[in-house]
Amino acid sequence: MAEGSLNIEGLRDKIGVEREVGVYEIEKGMIRKFALAIGDPNPLWQDEEYARESNYGGIIAPPTFILTIGLEQIEQELTSLPSTTTLHGSTELECYQPVRPGDKITVTTKLANIRERQGRETGKTVFMTFEITYKNQRQELVAKCRQTLIGL
Amino acid sequence: MSKQLYYEDIAVGSEITPLVKQPTTRQLVMWAGASGDYNPIHYDKDFAQSRGLPGVIVHGQLVCSFLGQLITDWIGEQGSLRKLTCSYKGMNFPGETLTGKGKVIKKYIEAGEHCVECNIWAENSKGEKTVSGMAIAVVPSRG
Numbered sequence: 571m572a573e574g575s576l577n578i579e580g581l582r583d584k585i586g587v588e589r590e591v592g593v594y595e596i597e598k599g600m601i602r603k604f605a606l607a608i609g610d611p612n613p614l615w616q617d618e619e620y621a622r623e624s625n626y627g628g629i630i631a632p633p634t635f636i637l638t639i640g641l642e643q644i645e646q647e648l649t650s651l652p653s654t655t656t657l658h659g660s661t662e663l664e665c666y667q668p669v670r671p672g673d674k675i676t677v678t679t680k681l682a683n684i685r686e687r688q689g690r691e692t693g694k695t696v697f698m699t700f701e702i703t704y705k706n707q708r709q710e711l712v713a714k715c716r717q718t719l720i721g722l
Numbered sequence: 723m724s725k726q727l728y729y730e731d732i733a734v735g736s737e738i739t740p741l742v743k744q745p746t747t748r749q750l751v752m753w754a755g756a757s758g759d760y761n762p763i764h765y766d767k768d769f770a771q772s773r774g775l776p777g778v779i780v781h782g783q784l785v786c787s788f789l790g791q792l793i794t795d796w797i798g799e800q801g802s803l804r805k806l807t808c809s810y811k812g813m814n815f816p817g818e819t820l821t822g823k824g825k826v827i828k829k830y831i832e833a834g835e836h837c838v839e840c841n842i843w844a845e846n847s848k849g850e851k852t853v854s855g856m857a858i859a860v861v862p863s864r865g
Contacts, residue, residue: 603755607752607753608787612791612795614799625799632790632791633793633803633806634787634806638783641757641758641759645758645760660807660808660809661782661786661806662805662806662807664804665804665806
């Protein structure tokens, strides 16, 4: 187990500092790949003709699809943290409107909170909460998410 | 196509139709590719074991997405999921059966919208709740 390997003070400086992760153009194929990965056959996510006749008038992404947008970049930053192992603690997602193919999603993130706990046997455990905001090309809020990660 | 759920048909205390999944290592690789989560604890057994894990583990957000499907299947396409929370309490392993379940805890009308709130969780074959949380969805009314 890690002993004091996390530079808490260095991380504290980042609390509340918002930064842009990137801008991502959503393609139909990304949504399809996502639906296949979960094994979700809902035709709203994949069947163009079916979706056109629905209330949405076209394909939309499953609500949790947004969680993957920019994830790789966010994760790269995390793995560069001086921690040995990072586990996922929790996810809190709020959806304001569906994501559609052609949307350009801007992802911003900030470290919202960091807590440290000293375990008797496990050493120091660090809880990091990130807030991620997703906006579309019209600057409308699409979703917000709070992710808590546990650094051991 | 799932049947449309209406606000009037929902009883507080009732259970959501369960969703059964059997994630395989292949599915974890598909998820890694689709989500961009390439943490090797999800596909490299030697690496996972070097980190003190019994083997590769299922991505928490894949289970979270199963629970998202649990809700979207239940509310039908005129419903919309507004909030979903997941707390990752235990590890899930490929090859295990995971069942997404939920229970209605509240229904209410807010700003003209018909809302339903549920407790949701994923259970392994031993009946352990490895992921749990809540969901809020807006559903149509017959009114």
